[in-house]
Amino acid sequence: MAWAGAIAVAALAAVACCSLLFLAAGADPIAAFAALAKGSFGSARAIADTLVKATPLILTGLATALAFRARLWNIGAEGQVFAGAMFAYWCQSSLGPAPAIVQIPVIVLGAVLGGGLLGGLAGVLKTRFKVDEVIATVMLNYIVIYVLSLLLQQGPWTESGGFFEQTALVPAASKLPILWEKTRLHLGFLLALFVAAILQVIIQRSPLGYEIRAAGSNLRALEFQGVNVSRLVIVVFLLSGAIAGLAGAFEVYGVQYRLKSGTLSGIGYTGIIIAILGQLSPRGVVVAAVLFGALLNGATLMQIKTGVPSALIYAIEAIILMFFLIAWAFSQFRLRRIDHVV
Amino acid sequence: MTVRLSVKNLSKRFGPVQANDDVSLDVAAGELHCLLGENGAGKSTLSACLYGLYRPDGGRILVEGAEQVFRSPADAIAAGIGMVHQHFVLVPTFTVLENIVVGTGVGVKLDLAEARKRVRALCERHGLEIALDAVAEDLSVGEQQWVEIVKALYLGARILILDEPTAVLTPQESDRLFALLSRMKADGLSIILISHKMNEVMRSDRVSVLRRGRLVGTIMTSAVTRDELTCMMIGRALQPVEAKPRIASNVPVVQVRDATLQDLRGVRVLDGLSLELNAGEVLGLAGIAGNGQRELIEAIAGIRRIDGGDILLDGRSIGGSTARDIARLGVGHVPEDRFKDGLVPDFSIAENVILGQHWDAAWRRGPLLDGERMAHHANASIAEFSIVATGPDAPVRKLSGGNAQKVILARELAKATRCLLCNQPTRGLDVGVIDYVHNEILRKRDEGVAVLLASEELEDLIALSDRIAVIFRGRIMGVIPRGSADVARLGRMMAGASTKDVA
DSSP: OOOHHHHHHHHHHHHHHHHOOOOOOHHHHHHHHHHHHHHHHSSSHHHHHHHHHHHHHHHHHHHHHHHTTTOOOHHHOOHHHHHHHHHHHHHHHHHHOOOOOHHHHHHHHHHHHHHHHHHHHHHHHHHHHOOOOHHHHHHHHHHHHHHHHHHSSSSSOOOOTTSSBBBOOOGGGGGGGGGSTOOOBBBBHHHHHHHHHHHHHHHHHSSSHHHHHHHHHHHHHHHHHTHHHHHHHHHHHHHHHEEEEEEEEHIIIIIIIISSSSGTTTHHHHHHHHHHTTTEEEEEEEHHHHHHHOOOHHHHHHHHOOOOTTHHHHHHHHHHHHHHHHHHHHHHSOOOOSSSOO | EEEEEEEEEEEEEEEEEEEEEEEEEEEEETEEEEEEETSSHHHHHHHHTTSSSSSSEEEEEEEEEEEEESSHHHHHTTTTTTEOOSSOOOOOOOHHHHHHHTTTTOSOOOOHHHHHHHHHHHHHHTTOOTTTSSSGSSSOHHHHHHHHHHHHHHHSSSSEESSSTTSOOHHHHHHHHHHHHHHHTTTTTTEEOOOOOHHHHSSSSSEEEEETEEEEEEEGGOOOOOHHHHHHSSSOOOOOOOOOOOOOOOOOOEEEEEEEEOOOSEEEEEEEEEEEEETTTTEEEEETTTTSSHHHHHHTTSSSSOOEEEEEEEEEOOOOOOOOHHHTTTTEOSSSSIIIOOOTTTTTTHHHHTTOOOOOOOEEEEEEEEEHHHHHHHHHHHTTTOOOOSSSTTGGSSSSSHHHHHHHHHHHHOOSSSEEEESTTTTTOOHHHHHHHHHHHHHHHHHHHHEEOSSSSSSHHHHOEEEEEETTTEEEEEEEEGGGGGGGEEEETTOOOHHHHHO
């Protein structure tokens, strides 16, 4: 109950704070919120677009939540998104012409492998060489992102005759099927929900999930029972990376239909915010990702109607996160004044 | 009798817990006054109030008849109250003198020469011999404690609170401490001793017994027996645990041969240690904390790998086996730190009792854990071990130390079909639970299980063990049979004398 109350207060405070921002941008807050809502949920097409925007965030949120549940600070979803997209693209483009029924499984597999291998690498660095996972994953992010740049900048993947840093359009048979006619909602959304459901069961009810949760609470007790903790760490990183990898491939084959750097960046880092807002639970992650998807999607209409720059959405995201964390702290701990520190 | 400190109707509440409830007591000048009580009886809360760490909700504290309100320890120190904590807080790289004067300086310049003179005078007055220029980290635990005491005296303490001061000492060091305390008493100091070791309590002038936050009574120590005090403390009489001596078999279950182990700093924590543990016996392991007990037990349990030598279980080498393999061979392990080593605090009782067996088919239905069967098993454990909890879903984090230990026992006793390793299984537990744990250990022994029991409570070791091995700096100094073990002899061996020296 305390939690629900705290969240309600936090939401009100966040709305108030955003209103101030809108005022500062010279817009009527009510009109801005209305435009935001209309742009994100106002029509079937708007709702579909919201879900399209939410899809990669669901996946990176899940990837981060899984690792964080085991107290493994995987900050590498960003790079794992790129790795998944790149590996999927490499597999698919090496495949040559094939029907969709072959292409799409290859893409999914490639994404899982690419993201998983990069995540697993961080796990190996941590267990074998005692490299802190935060450092390892952040550094690997840079490496992967710049490798893609290299491949796209007059490299083997550059669109022939093209000027931008991007590949050519992918073949039609490799595009993810559209779920809902006349919208852009693609198969990836359904798969993301499926991953969330599976993950919920794994974490709560499987022996592996038991170990992950135990590791998050007291790794030492697991070691005392002879659990191979290094293997557990690597498995968690593999899974986490694989899920993030899917996000990258779905963006390429479900939305952009080509591989380019710009549209992938930020998905992984936003996933960290989503995971925390979702309280590291798959269900919560889905809700938080849809909320953020709505913000991103509604921002365009808000800009057109009220002139509030759409970039302000990132400030709003941060405001939501901040108030959420404050609410969480208040519901977990009772703050009181003390006269001295013991 | 001049009353130096008096506490009147002191109360302190933490949320729903009434830690101190209307406690009143007096401490006289030149008195050694003992605070006795089980864990959670309110001893620590009371002493924290006296030292200004907590502010009482109600009641008054008077020093030399003047009412005091302590807003912080600084106020308590100014009123002449000093405290020596269970865990010492010396700066390891400072010398003894620097440690004593650190934080006491007024103004910019610290007059070390003047300080040295004052400290010397203090030491001479109380018959303390401490090398003032020795570096703190080179001192033994007993010496470090003396430094803490001198520091409190240097700050002008006339009332000294000692929180379980002998927990880390050898019996001989304890004797020296008590000799010092009686000299300080003769000098007119008041000493408040927090303890639950009966033989120390009996050395005090008066005892105040606390139970569930309330003062049961203050009595002259000379007028009561140990049993009466125990009865006051726990509210009922205790059945003494007396192990029936049994003819231990000579069938070795665990054989440790020349085991060596180095820690990360390269110190040999096990130094060619050899030991045999037979079926159907309790082998006590006596030693001062940090002499290799933990390492030995963890090596047998497979948590640490030894660098040299071998360990055999039922004649087969387990030197290269994992903890999981060894557990499957019938070894249970009650680890030293129950919450850090033995339990997952955020997990329920049901989840904790299957820790380590969570992949076993017995707890699964298909690929998933069978919550129903786990809850059923947990309920059985709760009933069998009389665990006080709201149910199998109760998070272990919320259990008391005794109930948490029972969760570990439920899990580890079931595993221990050949061997049971117990490291400080009763540390910090209440008398009633201690009794319970001891009986469980003996029950296992009577089933023919080989039990290795490491404990710092020598009297318990003597009561329970069939043989006692003394460990010192990673070696076994000797193994003495039950009949010829006494505290003094064990104490000398714990300080490094071999069996022959003390025979």
